[in-house]
Amino acid sequence: xxxxxxxxxxxxxxxxxxxxxxxxxxxxxxxxxxxxxxxxxxxxxxxxxxxxxxxxxxxxxxxxxxxxxxxxxxxxxxxxxxxxxxxxxxxxxxxxxxxxxxxxxxxxxxxxxxxxxxxxxxxxxxxxxxxxxxxxxxxxxxxxxxxxxxxxxxxxxxxxxxxxxxxxxxxxxxxxxxxxxxxxxxxxxxxxxxxxxxxxxxxxxxxxxxxxxxxxxxxxxxxxxxxxxxxxxxxxxxxxxxxxxxxxxxxxxxxxxxxxxxxxxxxxxxxxxxxxxxxxxxxxxxxxxxxxxxxxxxxxxxxxxxxxxxxxxxxxxxxxxxxxxxxxxxxxxxxxxxxxxxxxxxxxxx
Ligand SMILES: [Zn+2]
Numbered sequence: 537x538x539x540x541x542x543x544x545x546x547x548x549x550x551x552x553x554x555x556x557x558x559x560x561x562x563x564x565x566x567x568x569x570x571x572x573x574x575x576x577x578x579x580x581x582x583x584x585x586x587x588x589x590x591x592x593x594x595x596x597x598x599x600x601x602x603x604x605x606x607x608x609x610x611x612x613x614x615x616x617x618x619x620x621x622x623x624x625x626x627x628x629x630x631x632x633x634x635x636x637x638x639x640x641x642x643x644x645x646x647x648x649x650x651x652x653x654x655x656x657x658x659x660x661x662x663x664x665x666x667x668x669x670x671x672x673x674x675x676x677x678x679x680x681x682x683x684x685x686x687x688x689x690x691x692x693x694x695x696x697x698x699x700x701x702x703x704x705x706x707x708x709x710x711x712x713x714x715x716x717x718x719x720x721x722x723x724x725x726x727x728x729x730x731x732x733x734x735x736x737x738x739x740x741x742x743x744x745x746x747x748x749x750x751x752x753x754x755x756x757x758x759x760x761x762x763x764x765x766x767x768x769x770x771x772x773x774x775x776x777x778x779x780x781x782x783x784x785x786x787x788x789x790x791x792x793x794x795x796x797x798x799x800x801x802x803x804x805x806x807x808x809x810x811x812x813x814x815x816x817x818x819x820x821x822x823x824x825x826x827x828x829x830x831x832x833x834x835x836x837x838x839x840x841x842x843x844x845x846x847x848x849x850x851x852x853x854x855x856x857x858x859x860x861x862x863x864x865x866x867x868x869x870x871x872x873x874x875x876x877x878x879x880x881x882x883x884x885x886x
Contacts, residue, residue: 557606561609566710613718626654626658634683644672644679734826737865738868744833772787788838801814
């Protein structure tokens with residue numbers, strides 16, 4: 537959880553093992569492209585002559601083995617635009633309109649003389665010279681026909697293009713960062729990430745928001761779940777005390793949302809993300825989530841003050857606290873300050 541990227545709901549602390557692996561994957565991707573630098577050219581000329589092995593061999597060096605293990609990963613995550621084709625795998629890379637040829641033409645693939653050959657090795661004097669075991673079966677003949685049709689089209693297009701390898705996800709050349717995200721990926725974007733990791737928000741408030749959106753604060757319902765007590769009810773009303781209750785439905789919350797004219801929306805939903813998203817209006821969309829975050833924060837402080845210090849926060853004090861926090865956050869961002877301070881008008885007492 538902690539090492540997951542922020543965009544997926546983690547705290548974004550780097551996992552060094554995965555980061556190292558991502559660096560190796562990016563090196564491997566460079567090695568499998570041309571024009572990426574003399575050292576890569578030197579290594580490729582040394583190790584990848586006419587063939588791109590899919591697995592390390594027992595004689596590979598300690599330096600080369602980890603790279604060999606990542607070739608498959610790089611091939612599966614990228615597509616190629618070969619120029620001379622010396623670093624593109626004929627059968628395993630995605631470089632034709634048919635996709636990966638070992639997948640698209642599985643029967644013909646079994647006839648290949650070298651299943652790990654490069655694109656370049658299948659050309660002779662500029663013409664295609666696919667090296668296959670003969671005689672071909674009827675089905676293999678059909679697939680060869682399909683392949684030749686595709687390759688002739690392909691040749692015509694390839695004239696203009698550079699020899700490159702592009703990441704499937706980003707459609708750009710690979711980076712270590714792409715691979716790091718890929719290795720960490722749980723396939724989910726965590727929506728609140730774009731609201732809570734903003735530079736205008738002080739660090740301790742970021743952590744509060746992360747816990748709040750992750751439902752990790754010690755609200756009474758969470759404490760009852762952890763068996764730290766058996767009272768999970770709100771101290772002010774007959775309801776379960778969840779963070780959603782405190783921040784959307786409880787008495788103090790209704791003061792705040794009425795002021796912002798969104799009490800109706802707050803009453804209807806029990807989901808913080810939905811609440812923020814459904815109330816964002818176009819023109820103030822940069823600071824609106826910050827304003828709501830400040831309200832969540834001060835509603836939580838008011839609740840803690842009541843429970844731990846036995847001090848209730850009245851309407852005037854709550855609005856005063858919200859305005860003070862708006863001032864504090866505004867000092868941290870010159871760009872957002874004017875818009876943040878403007879929200880203070882909303883909390884003037886009537
Ligand atoms: Zn309540």
